[in-house]
Amino acid sequence: MKLYDLDVSGNCYKVRLLCSLLGVTVELIPVDFMGGAHKRSPVIDLNAFAQVPVLEDGDVILRDSQAILVYVARKWGGEAWLPTDAESMARVMQWLMVAENEIARGPGDARLHDKFKMNIDIAAAREKAARILTIMDRHLEKREWLVLDRPTVADIACMPYVALGWEGGVPLDPYPAIAAWVERIKKLPSFIGMPGL
Amino acid sequence: MKLYDLDVSGNCYKVRLLCSLLGVTVELIPVDFMGGAHKRSPVIDLNAFAQVPVLEDGDVILRDSQAILVYVARKWGGEAWLPTDAESMARVMQWLMVAENEIARGPGDARLHDKFKMNIDIAAAREKAARILTIMDRHLEKREWLVLDRPTVADIACMPYVALGWEGGVPLDPYPAIAAWVERIKKLPSFIGMPGL
Numbered sequence: 421m422k423l424y425d426l427d428v429s430g431n432c433y434k435v436r437l438l439c440s441l442l443g444v445t446v447e448l449i450p451v452d453f454m455g456g457a458h459k460r461s462p463v464i465d466l467n468a469f470a471q472v473p474v475l476e477d478g479d480v481i482l483r484d485s486q487a488i489l490v491y492v493a494r495k496w497g498g499e500a501w502l503p504t505d506a507e508s509m510a511r512v513m514q515w516l517m518v519a520e521n522e523i524a525r526g527p528g529d530a531r532l533h534d535k536f537k538m539n540i541d542i543a544a545a546r547e548k549a550a551r552i553l554t555i556m557d558r559h560l561e562k563r564e565w566l567v568l569d570r571p572t573v574a575d576i577a578c579m580p581y582v583a584l585g586w587e588g589g590v591p592l593d594p595y596p597a598i599a600a601w602v603e604r605i606k607k608l609p610s611f612i613g614m615p616g617l
Numbered sequence: 618m619k620l621y622d623l624d625v626s627g628n629c630y631k632v633r634l635l636c637s638l639l640g641v642t643v644e645l646i647p648v649d650f651m652g653g654a655h656k657r658s659p660v661i662d663l664n665a666f667a668q669v670p671v672l673e674d675g676d677v678i679l680r681d682s683q684a685i686l687v688y689v690a691r692k693w694g695g696e697a698w699l700p701t702d703a704e705s706m707a708r709v710m711q712w713l714m715v716a717e718n719e720i721a722r723g724p725g726d727a728r729l730h731d732k733f734k735m736n737i738d739i740a741a742a743r744e745k746a747a748r749i750l751t752i753m754d755r756h757l758e759k760r761e762w763l764v765l766d767r768p769t770v771a772d773i774a775c776m777p778y779v780a781l782g783w784e785g786g787v788p789l790d791p792y793p794a795i796a797a798w799v800e801r802i803k804k805l806p807s808f809i810g811m812p813g814l
Contacts, residue, residue: 468752469719480704484714491707504701507677510688513713517681520717522666555665 422447424463424474428535429453430528430580431485432473433614438489438576440612442496486516489573501573511567515574519581522552528581530588542589549590553582553598560597564604571608579605584616619644621660621671625732626650627725627777628682629670630811635686635773637809639693683713686770698770708764712771716778719749725778727785739786746787750779750795757794761801768805776802781813 423439425432425448439446451457451472458470467474467483475482475491482488493502503509526549533540556578559566566574583602585591592599605611620636622629622645636643648654648669655667664671664680672679672688679685690699700706723746730737753775756763763771780799782788789796802808 468755480707482707482711484711486714487707487710490710491703494701494703494706504691506688506691509691510677510679510684513684513687514679514681516710516714517683517717520714521721524718558665 421445422449422476424449424451424466424472424476426451426453426472428615429472430584430614431471433617434485434576434580435473435475435488435492436614437580437612438492438497438501438573440610441576441608442492442501443610444492444496484520486520486573486577489516489577493573500570501576503568503572508568512572512574515566516577518552518556519577522548523578523581526550526552527585527588527590530590531581531584532588534588545588546590549585549588553585553590553592553595556582557595557597560601564601566601571605575601575605580614580617587616618642619646619673621646621648621663621669621673623648623650623669625812626669627781627811628668630814631682631773631777632670632672632685632689633811634777634809635689635694635698635770637807638773638805639689639698640807641689641693681717683717683770683774686713686774690770697767698773700765700769705765709769709771712763713774715749715753716774719745720775720778723747723749724782724785724787727787728778728781729785731785742785743787746782746785750782750787750789750792753779754792754794757798761798763798768802772798772802777811777814784813 423435423446451463457463458472463474464470466481469483471483473485473488475488482491490502502512526545529540529545530542530549532538533542533545565571566578579602582598620632620643648660654660655669660671661667663673663678666680668680670682670685672685679688687699699709723742726737726742727739727746729735730739730742762768763775776799779795
């Protein structure tokens with residue numbers, strides 16, 4: 421299995437992290453993003469969206485970090501990381517959508533602006549960050565993990581850009597329950613980090 | 618099962634549509650969105666994000682239209698609308714993420730600007746719309762449905778805001794394969810429409 425990868429991408433990192441937690445070997449293929457390699461062959465042929473990560477597992481080519489987490493969890497994680505009963509799966513899905521939407525547009529965009537100098541409305545990104553982090557902090561006050569009583573792909577999908585928010589001027593000091601949850605994830609067996617974490 | 622609902626919301630509509638296709642009865646509870654009812658009890662108590670749809674099925678309370686589709690499909694649709702093998706599920710997930718991200722930020726936001734006078738960068742929304750619709754049109758040129766050889770929740774999640782794009786100045790004329798796919802969905806047994814469709 422190959423992962424077209426960028427070391428500073430939280431979306432690539434979440435795939436690397438789940439593979440490490442599950443003990444799945446994945447060959448990392450670094451993509452020279454700053455050099456525009458994602459807009460050229462072979463990446464653009466594998467993913468018309470011109471983004472990383474891209475997962476290649478034999479004939480299976482997948483884009484979108486949340487979808488790749490679903491694939492890895494279903495293929496190698498059994499029911500543990502992504503349960504298939506209607507309620508549990510839908511609850512995990514709610515947070516995969518938060519990762520794709522509110523976290524990306526909040527702390528994710530704030531980091532893209534500050535760290536990578538992208539043309540983004542930083543005030544709007546920080547406002548969205550405060551909104552979602554307030555909701556998450558309240559949610560985590562009474563529980564150890566986002567869904568169920570164990571870590572799932574929901575936690576893996578949501579953690580990176582939340583924990584990297586300080587690189588976009590969104591530190592976790594006002595959100596103690598989130599900070600404790602990040603530390604909990606860091607203590608999982610076979611946890612790996614990434615730059616900035 | 619109750620759905621806190623707004624008739625002009627494509628996100629609420631996709632839940633109504635899947636329930637109709639599956640023959641599942643759902644009690645619609647209209648939410649006076651323009652009057653701010655989503656920011657007050659009971660909706661805000663059920664969904665801290667202050668959004669519709671919200672699904673209430675006994676003790677199960679769910680937010681986010683894509684997550685609700687997953688719930689309904691898993692609970693009443695068996696493997697038909699959301700297969701659970703790793704590859705098929707991940708492929709469906711890719712498009713649920715497109716619904717949550719690129720379609721919402723493209724044709725969805727363009728409609729919010731034009732139809733509901735929301736403060737949105739309309740040029741950016743139309744540019745994002747053109748980008749995702751071009752990719753979707755190319756994808757649908759060689760296939761009848763977004764994933765597999767039958768309709769899945771991927772099609773139900775992606776169709777509404779694509780088909781409603783004309784209300785945001787994003788008609789489907791340049792995208793004949795998408796237009797044909799929308800017509801295919803409209804011909805499914807027990808299909809229901811919504812205002813603007």
